[in-house]
Amino acid sequence: MANNFLIYKLLLVIVGFCFSHNFLAAQENPVIDSLKTRILKEKDDSLLTVLYADLAFQYRIGSADSMMTYAKKSLKYAQKLNNDRLLVNSYNLTGMAYQHHGDNTSALKWFEKMLNNPFTHKDSTYLTMAYNNMGISYKNLGKYEKSIDHYLYGLSIDNALKDLNAIALKHLNIAQVFKLMGDYHTGLHHDSLALDLFSQLNDTIQLPKVYNNLAITHFYLGNTEESIAGFEKAYEINLKNGNISETARNINNIGIVWRNLENYSRALIYSLRALELRKTLGDRYAIAESYMNVGSDYALLNSLDMALAYFDSTEVMIKELKRPQFEAEFLLAKASAYEHNLQFSKALYLIKEHYRLRDSIINERNKNHISELMIQYETEKKDRELLAQQLTISEKEKALRIKNLQASIYLIGFFVTLLLLTGGVLFYRQRKKHIEAQYENWQKNKKIDNLKFLIAGEEKERTRISRELHDGINGSLAALKMLIKSNRYSKEEVLEKSTEMIDQITLEIREISHNLMPAVLKDLGLIAVLNDFLFKIKRGGSLDITLYDFGDFSGLSDHDKLVVYRIVQELVKNVLKHAQATECIVQLVAEEDMVSVTVEDNGKGFVSNKEQMKIEESGIGLRNVKSRIDMVDGKLNILSDQRSGTSIHIEIPVLLQAG
Numbered sequence: 001m002a003n004n005f006l007i008y009k010l011l012l013v014i015v016g017f018c019f020s021h022n023f024l025a026a027q028e029n030p031v032i033d034s035l036k037t038r039i040l041k042e043k044d045d046s047l048l049t050v051l052y053a054d055l056a057f058q059y060r061i062g063s064a065d066s067m068m069t070y071a072k073k074s075l076k077y078a079q080k081l082n083n084d085r086l087l088v089n090s091y092n093l094t095g096m097a098y099q100h101h102g103d104n105t106s107a108l109k110w111f112e113k114m115l116n117n118p119f120t121h122k123d124s125t126y127l128t129m130a131y132n133n134m135g136i137s138y139k140n141l142g143k144y145e146k147s148i149d150h151y152l153y154g155l156s157i158d159n160a161l162k163d164l165n166a167i168a169l170k171h172l173n174i175a176q177v178f179k180l181m182g183d184y185h186t187g188l189h190h191d192s193l194a195l196d197l198f199s200q201l202n203d204t205i206q207l208p209k210v211y212n213n214l215a216i217t218h219f220y221l222g223n224t225e226e227s228i229a230g231f232e233k234a235y236e237i238n239l240k241n242g243n244i245s246e247t248a249r250n251i252n253n254i255g256i257v258w259r260n261l262e263n264y265s266r267a268l269i270y271s272l273r274a275l276e277l278r279k280t281l282g283d284r285y286a287i288a289e290s291y292m293n294v295g296s297d298y299a300l301l302n303s304l305d306m307a308l309a310y311f312d313s314t315e316v317m318i319k320e321l322k323r324p325q326f327e328a329e330f331l332l333a334k335a336s337a338y339e340h341n342l343q344f345s346k347a348l349y350l351i352k353e354h355y356r357l358r359d360s361i362i363n364e365r366n367k368n369h370i371s372e373l374m375i376q377y378e379t380e381k382k383d384r385e386l387l388a389q390q391l392t393i394s395e396k397e398k399a400l401r402i403k404n405l406q407a408s409i410y411l412i413g414f415f416v417t418l419l420l421l422t423g424g425v426l427f428y429r430q431r432k433k434h435i436e437a438q439y440e441n442w443q444k445n446k447k448i449d450n451l452k453f454l455i456a457g458e459e460k461e462r463t464r465i466s467r468e469l470h471d472g473i474n475g476s477l478a479a480l481k482m483l484i485k486s487n488r489y490s491k492e493e494v495l496e497k498s499t500e501m502i503d504q505i506t507l508e509i510r511e512i513s514h515n516l517m518p519a520v521l522k523d524l525g526l527i528a529v530l531n532d533f534l535f536k537i538k539r540g541g542s543l544d545i546t547l548y549d550f551g552d553f554s555g556l557s558d559h560d561k562l563v564v565y566r567i568v569q570e571l572v573k574n575v576l577k578h579a580q581a582t583e584c585i586v587q588l589v590a591e592e593d594m595v596s597v598t599v600e601d602n603g604k605g606f607v608s609n610k611e612q613m614k615i616e617e618s619g620i621g622l623r624n625v626k627s628r629i630d631m632v633d634g635k636l637n638i639l640s641d642q643r644s645g646t647s648i649h650i651e652i653p654v655l656l657q658a659g
Helices: 002-027 030-041 045-058 064-081 084-100 104-116 118-122 124-140 144-161 164-180 184-201 207-220 224-241 244-260 264-281 284-300 304-321 324-340 344-412 414-468 471-485 491-514 519-524 526-539 558-579 620-631
Strands: 544-550 583-590 594-601 635-641 645-653
Touching (some): 030 045, 045 084, 084 118, 104 124, 118 124, 124 144, 124 164, 164 184, 164 207, 184 207, 207 224, 207 244, 244 264, 244 284, 284 304, 284 324, 304 324, 324 344, 344 414, 471 491, 471 558, 491 526, 519 558, 526 544, 526 558, 526 583, 558 583, 558 645, 620 635, 620 645
Antiparallel strands (some): 594 645
């Protein structure tokens, strides 16, 4: 067995060397060398514009910095020549260069310039290209609905042109956005359409991408056999193409599927294969990801020392990469490794570090978003001031014309002058009133529009921040901990049930990350979700918990459902952590304009009956509950005694939706 493994590793090294040789040879691009030579000899500005554009396009894969440099040189010559066709091409390349740098906001500005140029609407190829690139940027910015709209605009043009390759690519892009929105069935439909078209075209470059995407979709839908088959098909085609980067990615994805199936030994084999291939490429981020995956597999196989060795390599590379999002994922993976090997204190520390880093990432995004809103506000303010100045100038010009008219009329005669003067004054007053009324109406409408915009922006920001929070996970983790400590089940049953709960926790994290609120709240309703949550806790065996509900909760808004759900979660979690109770009762009452929540337990209580409860001196859980209640102008009342337990009563004002 050991000899077979050594032979297998040797084969991997040989294959990696062959791929590495092909990859390095690909870097010696004769097209780039030829273009640079021609640029040195060329004198004509038009040809220089085209040559610089071609050179920028050649660098789209190898170097984002070089692409930006040559795209701007092409743009400089195009602006000098004032040639619309050359300008449109330079706008497109400059926008793509900003995309490659990760600055999608700037990229959109260049694509909009491209779209606003008359030449773009004369050439359908450039028009669909603009819509496609804008769709990519909106996707990268998380504006998924706008992304799909622009992809569909481009798709309608591609259908008119009967461009099968472009149509297939649009379906591939649309599928990706739907999957980011959590709609995997619609994503699967568009991936299947792309697969049919690329199969007709026998496109061996795009086919493995489609198979890989289909495999990912099947994975999220729970179709593991179809998922593995898709990754293997992509792997076969990429292997024939000599595409080492994509081959490594396919192997890495197969390992993820086996890990999800709890076949950790097989997952480790694929993770190691992906790591060996990625080392030949020198892609630091991909190598760091593989180190993390190998470490996770060793941890799941209860080989913590091996896991930590690979995690150490990951940590060294993370310091070089400076990618906060990846670092947050790594902290969570390492925490899971410690938790799986029963080192809970280290796991808890890493989880806290994970949330601290995630909070800093969210705060940085919020700052950038606020900065964008301020810039937009200042721009609109300047536009309003300019319009006001134009109206003032217009009024002055009209008044001057009237005065000149009056002077001319006086020369004709007193009577005619009097009549014309009276008519002019009446006309002036009516016209002025009309203009003032228009301006006043415009100001009112503008204020309303601005208010709507600010409210929508604030609500969107709240929703985006709520999507990042993982409050819902804490209760499930507490229940898992109680299950692990429980003596009620055998080790095999504990392992089986723990695995089920971990899968559920993983699913909930993914759903929270991709949805504005837990999807089950919309699908099943508040009471059903709470019953499910409390059942998991009751299944742990240490706390007998019961839910009583009175009234109709179906009319609550999504926001109010989420507020009630999170509050109950936090209070029950506090009972589990601190109360040492054996019984707990949760009561929900829905009234016309209010929902009341009562949570009672028979635990040890917070304070003695002679002391007063202070929220600001309590634990983080209760302070979180108090913060949520304050945000919705609710009321909180706590009765706690060390002998009789704790009773917490909350009143939350709500606006029931019309049935």
